[in-house]
Amino acid sequence: MSDSTTSPSATTSPKLDPFGRRESWLRPPQDGHDSQTKRRQRALDAQKQRRVHAIEAARSSFRELEFMEDLSLAGSPESSDTEHGEALPPSSTAGGDAASNPPPVIGKTKRQRFKPKFHAWAKNLLSHAETLDLRHGLPEGLESDWRAVVVPKGKRCLCATMPTNAGVNTILYSRVAGRTLGRFRTSLPPDCLLDTVWDAELGVLWVLDLCAWRSTWFVECEADMRAFFLASKLSELDTQAYFPPSSPFATQSQAGTIKTLLVLPVPSVAPPLLPSTLLPLLDPLAAAPNPAPQALPVAVLAPYATPEGHLALAPAEVPIPLAPTGVLLYLSSAHYESGSTPLVSWVPCGAEVAAEDKDREGVERMRTLVSEWAQRGGGPAAVAGLGEGQQSHGMVDGSGAA
Template sequence: MDSCGRVCDRSEESGERSSHSCYREMYKKRNVLSQEERRRRTLESQKKRRNDIFDLNRSLDFNEETESMVENMETESAPCERGKRVGIRKILMHSEWMTETPEDLQDSWCFVPSPVGKRCVLIAQKGITKIFSKWGSFLRKFQSSLPSGFKGEYRYGPTILDCIWSESKSICYILDVIFWKGQSFNECEAEFRFFWLKNKFEEMPLMPETAQKEIQLQVLPSSPYSPSDLASEIGILSPWASQTSTLDGILFYHKNGHYHSGKTTPLVTWLKPFMLPEALGVEIPDVYLQEQPENYESMEKYIAENILKSKERRKKRISMEVDDEAALAGEEMKVDASDPEEIEPMARGNSPTECEGAVGGEGA
């Protein structure tokens, strides 16, 4: 494995090392700040923005930009243009692997179970509700009880939600709120967003009789973190621990973290279920341990290998997109694979484990 995915050989060192020591060594070699330090700096940056009058203007600009981008995505059958796809990618927030256990995990974090599915953006606007993949591809449209999401409801601005789409169950699981009636929630803390979203769905009116309710919307539960509560949430008696587990992983949100659209943030982290005993000492049912790859050795090695594979997949995807555009334009095109505007910093491919970070769902 090359330097991007290097892990430490435990057999070469005496004594026990912590489960995340390899990452600390990798960060030193790459001159990258530790995950804990980046969390601290991100929180400090949020506090400064609260007192910055220009932050209001930035939020309003994002609102107008997002609304304009959504209005342009009217063609459902044809492939999206590259600019529109990039626009969709910039809406979603992206997580990181939990390579370092937060020092304040039990005091300042909450967790959300993430089901198997595709990461997607749900947009309710102008009397219709549409689902787009994280890459900007159109997936479904339907009538929903969301503001501006059903026929005859045109009073409000767009409602945009961060979701996971289960094709087999026709369920759109809601992770987070980004816009509601045209109002941005980017500068709201995670604990408030989850509380507000839960209450809004409880208050939401039933669908009109004339509307066809084809797809179920379901808000995923969030809970303050404790080992016992997490073990109970995904335990043997929970719906997640069926004979064939529908749980893809666990997302951990810092309670004070804002929604950083288009960015990867250390204030949202991700673990696969079979990593929980190793990372946090949480007991899990055997059904999750059965999901470990046959060649699984340790959490740090598994993550490092997936980060490397993710980078290769992103480069391949970009190359394919460029080739398609060059063919349409009738000319050669070039792309700098190191340009952050050309590469999604973290995006779940068929699972969040395919990326440096993760926010729920197969194919996301």
């Protein structure tokens, strides 16, 4: 009786598998190359949609305004601090009180009162690149749509500047938690937010990217525009004084607590990225597991002691060693996005790549692919053919391994 009342459709009812788990188990494994490419394209489409919505919202707000109503040349003081959320703290309160007084001597019984401060506005404000998957070849459009940036050794941090207060105008925050790393003196103008790498051993602040400059936001600008603007502004800075931490003049010039950082742009290669430009960049990085530091000559004001024993500065050219840890690839048409994003790809050096991952990521793998690209002619068609060949070969290997 029970067999007659149970219909075949009841056993195959979609209610028994509402989420389609059985169907997902039977699907072939997802291709990692296609997955990263599709996520990159979805991120670009989302940026375009946000720009369209912002333009439409601005147009609708202007239509609702009456003629000559609420127009003023001066900004509203109530909205100036919250126009962009909590991304940039007010200049008058961004560590001004803490910078005006030297840090006190902390005893063991009072350390609980002097814990490092965490700032919610600085938490995860910087972008976090995805490791570039090179199992199936070079990324699509590498020759025209990407730019390469060398990442030196150091701590990735957010740099915020303010008006000079007691000799301090720059505060560094950790990338993830927004913890205050230190307060320094630099030649940067106030009200800037920069994506930087801090090398404490050299006393150098390497600038990777730009978020804001003099209260003007550039996060919705393309990567090429941000790189051009940042390079031009950093080149306009006055000649900087450089006091290496290991120098005997460092303690004399920094007044005990105020430290000076040398602000430098990182080496970068603008599109088009061809084998003729990529191989000179990748060869030194792939030469050994730990690439040798590259000396960059920089014009600075170097300290010296006068016959009377005073400290003086004189123009000089000092070689600054740059120890690279990898290469960042930026999509030229992408905006700046906070958090993890597929629009920025990370290619680490050999020391940071595991032995089992050398055939899928890293500078050595990329150099091999670029060399094959050069042998095919070095043009767009050559890189496209390389990607297809590597992709089909990778899928055969993957199915055989499975």
